[in-house]
Each structure stands twice: as C-alpha cells, then as structure tokens.
Amino acid sequence: MAVKDSTEWLEELKSQKPIMYVDGEKLEKPYEDPRILPYAKGHAGIRTELSSPLYREMGSIVTSPLINEEVNLFANIHEGPEQWINRTRIQRVINRRRLCVFRCLQEDTSNAYWAFTYELDQAHNTEYHKRFTEWVKHMQKTDNLCAGAIMDARGDRTKPPHEQPDAFVRVVEREKRGIVIRGSKTSVSMACAVNELFITPSPISGRYTPTAEDKDFAVACAVPVDSEGIVMIGKLPTKRERKTDLRMDYPFGRAGVGDPVFLTVFDNVFVPWERVFLCGEWDMLERGASLGIGTHFSAKGGCKAGLLDLMIGAAALAAEYNGLENTPHARQKLSILMSWAEEAYAAAIGAEVEGGKHSSGVWLPDIVKSSANKWLCSEHGGDDLDILLDLGGGLVTNAPEEMQWNSSEVRAYLDKYLVGKKDYSAIDRVRVMKLVEDMAASDMAGLFHQASVNTGGDLMAARSLVYSFFDLEDRKLTAKVVAGLAEKDNIGFTWHR
Numbered sequence: 407m408a409v410k411d412s413t414e415w416l417e418e419l420k421s422q423k424p425i426m427y428v429d430g431e432k433l434e435k436p437y438e439d440p441r442i443l444p445y446a447k448g449h450a451g452i453r454t455e456l457s458s459p460l461y462r463e464m465g466s467i468v469t470s471p472l473i474n475e476e477v478n479l480f481a482n483i484h485e486g487p488e489q490w491i492n493r494t495r496i497q498r499v500i501n502r503r504r505l506c507v508f509r510c511l512q513e514d515t516s517n518a519y520w521a522f523t524y525e526l527d528q529a530h531n532t533e534y535h536k537r538f539t540e541w542v543k544h545m546q547k548t549d550n551l552c553a554g555a556i557m558d559a560r561g562d563r564t565k566p567p568h569e570q571p572d573a574f575v576r577v578v579e580r581e582k583r584g585i586v587i588r589g590s591k592t593s594v595s596m597a598c599a600v601n602e603l604f605i606t607p608s609p610i611s612g613r614y615t616p617t618a619e620d621k622d623f624a625v626a627c628a629v630p631v632d633s634e635g636i637v638m639i640g641k642l643p644t645k646r647e648r649k650t651d652l653r654m655d656y657p658f659g660r661a662g663v664g665d666p667v668f669l670t671v672f673d674n675v676f677v678p679w680e681r682v683f684l685c686g687e688w689d690m691l692e693r694g695a696s697l698g699i700g701t702h703f704s705a706k707g708g709c710k711a712g713l714l715d716l717m718i719g720a721a722a723l724a725a726e727y728n729g730l731e732n733t734p735h736a737r738q739k740l741s742i743l744m745s746w747a748e749e750a751y752a753a754a755i756g757a758e759v760e761g762g763k764h765s766s767g768v769w770l771p772d773i774v775k776s777s778a779n780k781w782l783c784s785e786h787g788g789d790d791l792d793i794l795l796d797l798g799g800g801l802v803t804n805a806p807e808e809m810q811w812n813s814s815e816v817r818a819y820l821d822k823y824l825v826g827k828k829d830y831s832a833i834d835r836v837r838v839m840k841l842v843e844d845m846a847a848s849d850m851a852g853l854f855h856q857a858s859v860n861t862g863g864d865l866m867a868a869r870s871l872v873y874s875f876f877d878l879e880d881r882k883l884t885a886k887v888v889a890g891l892a893e894k895d896n897i898g899f900t901w902h903r
C-alpha cells in the first residue's frame with residue numbers, strides 16, 4: 407500500500423536538508439524548529455485524517471491503475487468526474503476545520519500536466535509524457551508531497567520574460583544529463599513541509615504573447631526541496647501563543663493553521679532530464695499555463711464552501727448568543743452566507759461533471775466553469791466578513807483578552823456586564839466573539855481574504871480564461887439565426903418566421 411503513515415512521513419522529512427530562512431535566520435534543523443514543526447505536523451494531521459474510515463468512505467483513498475496500489479486521492483490521475491467530485495466534498499469538510507487541505511495544487515497541476523505533456527509529445531514528437539508518468543508513479547509510490555511553484559516574480563507586469571530574465575524561472579544551461587534553471591517563484595505555500603517542488607510557468611493569458619525569444623522560460627520540472635541551489639525565504643503566519651489556560655484569544659488560527667509561504671529561489675539548480683516536462687517549446691507555453699491554472703480554479707469552490715461553512719456556524723452562534731436568532735435580518739444574513747457556500751460548491755461540482763475526457767485518458771474539469779467559479783468565490787469575499795462582523799457587534803474586536811478574564815477582580819465585572827442572551831454566560835458569549843474576530847477581524851482574517859482573491863491566480867486570469875475558452879462563436883451564431891441574419895445554428899436550429 408502506497409499510503410504512508412504520518413509518523414513515518416514526518417520522520418523521513420527530517421532527512422531532508424533544505425536551505426530555509428525564517429526571521430532572517432538560516433534554520434539548521436528546519437523540521438525540528440518550533441516555527442516550522444507545527445506546519446509539518448499540521449500537514450501530517452491532514453494525512454492521518456485522509457486515511458481514516460470517515461474520509462475513506464468519501465473516496466480519499468483510491469487504487470491507482472498506474473501502480474496498482476492504494477494511493478491518496480490527491481495524488482491520483484483522475485479518470486472520471488467522480489474522483490474530482492469526491493475531492494471537492496473532502497475539501498469542504500477539511501477546510502471547514504483546518505482552513506486548507508494543502509494538496510489540491512499538487513492534484514490539479516499533476517492532472518493538467520498529464521494532459522499537457524501528452525499534447526506536447528503530439529505536437530513536438532518529444533517524450534515528456536513518459537517522463538511525467540514516471541514522476542507521477544514515483545510520487546504515488548513514495549506518497550511524497552509537492553508544493554506548486556508557479557508564480558514567477560514577473561517584474562514589470564506589462565513586459566514579456568525575455569525583456570526581464572531575472573523575473574522568470576528560466577533554463578540557463580542544457581547539458582547531456584539535464585538542465586540548469588535560475589530564477590524565483592515568489593509565493594510557494596507550505597514549501598516548508600513538502601518533499602518536492604513542481605515548477606511550472608506562470609499564467610500568461612491576457613498578459614503577453616510568447617515568442618521564440620521566450621523559449622528558455624518555457625520550462626516545467628520537479629525537484630527535491632533540498633536540491634543544491636534552492637533557497638527558501640519564509641513568511642509565516644503570525645505566531646499566536648497561548649497566554650492562559652482559558653485559550654480564548656484566536657481560537658482558530660493557532661500555530662500550524664494558516665499558510666506559510668516561501669519566496670523560493672532557484673540559483674543554478676540542476677534538474678535531470680527524467681524530471682523535465684517542458685523545455686523550450688515556447689509555442690505551447692500559453693496552453694500549458696491555461697490548462698494548469700484553469701484546472702486549479704476548480705478547487706476554489708470546495709475550499710470556499712468549507713470556509714463559509716465555518717463562518718456560517720460562527721455567525722449563527724453570534725446571533726444566538728446575542729439573542730437575535732429569530733430576527734428576520736439575522737436569518738436573512740445567514741441565508742445569504744448559506745447560499746454563497748452552496749453556490750461555490752455547486753459551481754465547482756458543475757465544472758467537474760461538465761468537464762471531459764482528454765485524449766491522454768485524464769478527466770479534466772471544464773475550464774470556463776472552473777474559472778467562472780474562481781471569480782464567484784472571490785466575489786463575495788469581504789461581504790461575508792461584513793455579515794459576521796455585523797451579527798457579532800462591537801464585542802468582536804472589543805471584548806477583553808483572556809489575560810483579563812484570569813483576574814478575579816476584573817472577571818466579576820466582565821461576568822456581569824458582558825452577558826447577552828440570559829441562557830449563556832458572558833465568557834461563553836465572548837468565546838464566540840473571539841472566533842468571529844479570528845475569522846473576520848484578525849491578521850489571519852486578512853490573510854484568508856487575500857487568499858480568496860489571489861491564491862491560484864489573479865481575478866483577471868480567471869476572467870481572461872472564461873473569455874478565451876467560452877464558445878462565443880456558437881452563441882453569436884444562434885443570435886444571428888434568431889435575428890434573421892443566418893439560416894441555421896450549430897445544432898441545426900432554424901427560426902421559423
């Protein structure tokens with residue numbers, strides 16, 4: 407069975423020796439460092455959950471035809487919509503509790519590159535698909551994790567790579583055994599708790615048109631995180647220490663929850679040919695980037711629905727502890743949040759169901775619907791936080807911190823004056839408000855709002871993919887038939903006048 411136990415995986419992680427900087431300090435033993443260890447443990451915790459009976463029943467473990475063994479769903483190459491739907495369901499359940507599953511980027515880019523390397527071989531008579539298949543098998547057999555290193559620094563956003571080489575990862579040498587790459591990817595989530603980096607070009611659609619001069623920037627490959635020349639510079643979520651046994655402040659975003667993001671530098675990193683999946687085919691750059699990002703956008707719905715689920719729970723509790731649960735406006739606000747959660751979830755599943763079987767054998771979600779889903783998931787970001795803050799009231803940010811509740815003199819006042827509905831104690835009401843604060847008015851809330859706007863690609867990329875892949879000519883033709891400008895549309899429809 408190729409599903410690795412968490413303890414074994416954590417132990418193996420320690421044998422890696424990446425160059426990692428946190429707080430301006432080079433970490434000698436990153437996986438034992440208290441600033442990194444919680445994230446590795448968090449990742450391991452998700453691994454344990456995904457192997458549990460509850461998640462197995464939801465389809466978290468599947469048999470991969472590539473190695474004829476059980477593998478984690480997120481490491482699988484999906485052959486039908488069911489596997490995509492299962493991942494969206496699982497994402498929703500996990501993200502509601504842990505904010506992120508931290509595996510969908512690996513899943514989405516691997517599935518997209520399964521198709522893309524196949525297309526590359528058809529167009530260029532290359533052997534990328536065979537190599538990519540071997541890498542997928544290796545990832546499945548080892549049950550290793552990879553982070554997605556996609557977004558280049560990109561410098562001046564209006565200029566193509568060849569005009570600003572340092573702003574994009576590029577090939578600087580081609581050798582007999584492999585290639586040497588240089589550049590950086592600015593925001594690699596969870597790079598501190600994975601085994602490999604999957605490096606692919608940034609989205610291009612709507613930004614620039616690649617030319618032959620950009621050929622060195624057409625590069626995709628996979629490398630172990632401790633390959634020589636890789637330097638990871640971390641931006642960790644704010645550390646939140648427990649101040650008292652009450653554990654009231656920031657109940658959600660404790661150490662280990664949140665997104666540690668790494669500026670990842672590739673300073674002449676050697677990559678053997680077996681791990682190179684695109685090298686120089688500049689004419690296919692845009693296609694690869696669109697498939698990659700378009701597939702990843704389908705992950706947004708399950709993710710957003712999960713986060714909204716927790717917001718709904720917190721908002722409902724806030725209303726209840728304030729005595730508002732039966733008021734029309736509280737019910738209306740909750741139903742708005744509920745509708746947004748279900749819309750996001752349904753849109754993701756719609757994209758997955760209405761995708762199609764690629765000639766390489768993989769099932770890919772529909773790019774137009776996935777990209778529209780990304781937009782939908784960002785559209786209400788901010789408004790959802792408004793609802794939470796509104797139902798909670800000023801106490802959300804103004805309730806005294808837990809240290810104050812530890813003082814018996816202060817506590818007497820707090821117990822008396824911070825009561826809401828009489829069925830609940832003041833301290834329990836404040837616990838609810840502290841959860842609302844963490845989700846809607848803390849540094850963590852800001853990070854997750856930012857994540858809903860920017861993770862997986864910017865909003866313009868989503869709109870641009872909708873425009874590029876939508877069958878506009880088909881819709882124009884039907885409009886022409888109805889207007890009396892054409893005889894028949896694509897399904898033979900004729901307007902009888």
Ligand SMILES: Cc1cc2nc3c(=O)[nH]c(=O)nc-3n(C[C@H](O)[C@H](O)[C@H](O)COP(=O)(O)OP(=O)(O)OC[C@H]3O[C@@H](n4cnc5c(N)ncnc54)[C@H](O)[C@@H]3O)c2cc1C
Pocket residue numbers: 511553554555556557559560563564591593594595596612613614665667853856857860861862863864865866867
């Ligand atoms: C929490 C978090 C986690 C992340 N995790 C990962 C990860 O794991 N892996 C990874 O690779 N990336 C990751 N990212 C990066 C993320 O994908 C990018 O931030 C996102 O794609 C936006 O790119 P950018 O930051 O370069 O902003 P930009 O692309 O610079 O966007 C800023 C603005 O400029 C506009 N713009 C850009 N170019 C043009 C143009 N030519 N013409 C007109 N307008 C333009 C955009 O539409 C946008 O309005 C993460 C980001 C966040 C916030």
